[in-house]
Amino acid sequence: MHIPKGFKIDQGNTQDYVLKLHKNVYGQKQAGRVWNKYLTEKLINKVGFTQSKVDECVFYRGSVMYVLYTDDSILAGPNQDDIDRAIADIQAAGLEITIEGDIQDFLGVNIDRKEDGSIHLTQPHLIDQILEDLKMDENTITRKVPAPSSKLLSRHTDSPDFDHSFNYRSVIGKLNYLEKGSRSDIAYITHQCARFSTCPKKEHGDA
Numbered sequence: 001m002h003i004p005k006g007f008k009i010d011q012g013n014t015q016d017y018v019l020k021l022h023k024n025v026y027g028q029k030q031a032g033r034v035w036n037k038y039l040t041e042k043l044i045n046k047v048g049f050t051q052s053k054v055d056e057c058v059f060y061r062g063s064v065m066y067v068l069y070t071d072d073s074i075l076a077g078p079n080q081d082d083i084d085r086a087i088a089d090i091q092a093a094g095l096e097i098t099i100e101g102d103i104q105d106f107l108g109v110n111i112d113r114k115e116d117g118s119i120h121l122t123q124p125h126l127i128d129q130i131l132e133d134l135k136m137d138e139n140t141i142t143r144k145v146p147a148p149s150s151k152l153l154s155r156h157t158d159s160p161d162f163d164h165s166f167n168y169r170s171v172i173g174k175l176n177y178l179e180k181g182s183r184s185d186i187a188y189i190t191h192q193c194a195r196f197s198t199c200p201k202k203e204h205g206d207a
Contacts, residue, residue, distance in 0.1 A: 046093035109181045121182040130174050147189035162200040169197050
C-alpha cells in the first residue's frame with residue numbers, strides 16, 4: 001500500500017516507496033477476497049464443512065447447511081443438536097459469530113414460516129422504495145401479470161429519450177434484487193428493461 005501522509009523516510013521520496021502488509025487491512029481492493037479465503041479455509045479445514053461445487057457460498061456438513069453472504073450467514077438443518085454442534089465447532093475454530101436465534105430476516109428478505117411447513121419470502125421495504133422511486137401511490141392501477149412474455153422490447157432508436165422522471169438504473173438494480181430474492185414472476189420484464197440501461201428510451205421507461 002502507499003505510504004500514508006505524515007510518515008517520513010531517511011532517503012528519497014515517500015512516493016517512490018510502498019509498504020508491504022503482514023496482515024489484511026480493511027478497505028483494500030483485495031480485502032473481501034482475503035476475508036473469504038480465510039473463512040473458507042477455517043470452515044473446511046477446522047470445522048469440517050464441504051464447499052458446494054455449484055455455489056461457493058454454500059457449505060455442507062452432514063445434514064447442516066451453511067450459507068454465506070460476505071459476513072452474514074445462515075445455518076440450517078433438520079436437527080437442532082447438529083446445528084448447535086456446528087456453532088460450537090465454528091467458535092472453537094476461532095471465528096466470532098453472533099447467534100440471533102430463528103431467522104426472521106436475512107439481507108432485507110422477510111422469512112415467515114407457515115403452519116403447513118412452507119416458507120413465505122417477502123421484501124416489503126424494498127418494494128416500498130421502488131414504488132416511491134417511481135412515484136406510485138395507493139391509487140396506481142395494478143396488474144396481476146407483470147408483462148406479456150410474447151412482447152420484446154427493442155432499442156427504439158427513433159423514439160425520444162427517457163425523460164429521467166426517475167433514476168432508471170437505480171430502479172432496475174432494485175428490481176433485479178427483488179426478483180432474485182422473492183419475486184421471480186417479474187424476472188422476464190426486469191431483464192427486458194435492464195438491457196437498455198445505458199440509453200433508455202420512452203418505451204423503456206413506460207415498461
